[in-house]
Amino acid sequence: MDLTKVPQCLISILERVEINKLNMCEGAEIKLATYFLMNSEVLKKLSLNDSRMANEDINFYSGLFILIKSSRECQVFSLTTCR
16 A cells, blocks of 8 residues: 555545444454544544454544544544444
8 A cells, every 4th residue: 555645635635534333453353443634634534443452442543543534634533333
């Protein structure tokens, strides 16, 4: 996955991203979520769904994502289902 190029539409148009069945333990999936946060200047909502993740890990990544986001308006939601 080449994450070095950023399409103009991602920078100026993309407002919402929802990633389902996310495995936050996988480095590539963390990179993907980070890519959207760092490169979309108008992103308003990023929803992440990972049913296997512990609450402590969710809190850690949510805090990290808030620090690196490009859009001030973006809200990061971490959704989990009962295990």
